[in-house]
Amino acid sequence: MAVKKTKIPLPVITSLAACALALAVWGVKWASSALLGNYSIALYGRVVDTSGAPIGGMSVDLEVLRYTSPHLLFSGNEEVRTTRVRSDRWGNFELTGERGVSVRIGRFRMDERMWDAAAPPGSPARELLAFHYGDPADRARAPDKPGKRITYTVRPAQR
Numbered sequence: 001m002a003v004k005k006t007k008i009p010l011p012v013i014t015s016l017a018a019c020a021l022a023l024a025v026w027g028v029k030w031a032s033s034a035l036l037g038n039y040s041i042a043l044y045g046r047v048v049d050t051s052g053a054p055i056g057g058m059s060v061d062l063e064v065l066r067y068t069s070p071h072l073l074f075s076g077n078e079e080v081r082t083t084r085v086r087s088d089r090w091g092n093f094e095l096t097g098e099r100g101v102s103v104r105i106g107r108f109r110m111d112e113r114m115w116d117a118a119a120p121p122g123s124p125a126r127e128l129l130a131f132h133y134g135d136p137a138d139r140a141r142a143p144d145k146p147g148k149r150i151t152y153t154v155r156p157a158q159r
Contacts, residue, residue, distance in 0.1 A: 037067050037134065038101060039134060048153055063105075117129075
């Protein structure tokens with residue numbers, strides 16, 4: 001029985017190869033992170049002073065814990081990466097595009113001075129400074145969308 005050969009045009013082959021390569025690169029990155037137990041991290045916040053006025057230019061250190069090997073098989077293979085973000089003129093700050101297990105607000109700084117913070121009474125909860133994205137209940141309360149942004153009232157730290 002003779003096998004009939006079908007000739008595929010070169011532009012079709014090139015397009016399919018480009019799509020396969022893009023999917024492989026994106027898929028491998030996502031799959032490796034998912035296998036490690038890391039999640040897509042997003043955190044939205046706002047800083048205000050004790051009178052409720054937004055503070056622009058506030059530095060916020062966000063500590064993301066991520067696994068570097070499958071955590072069910074190995075222990076101790078994790079790292080903490082600190083990312084510093086700045087609040088805009090309305091006091092808003094955000095962290096997006098990270099993958100990890102949890103995120104914690106480490107420090108608030110302005111002009112080399114440390115500031116203390118707590119979620120004000122009107123916020124969904126008090127002192128929401130850490131979120132574990134692997135725990136469904138914790139993830140549900142995380143400010144992972146702009147509409148869930150948590151406002152932190154800050155004041156200069158007492159030394």
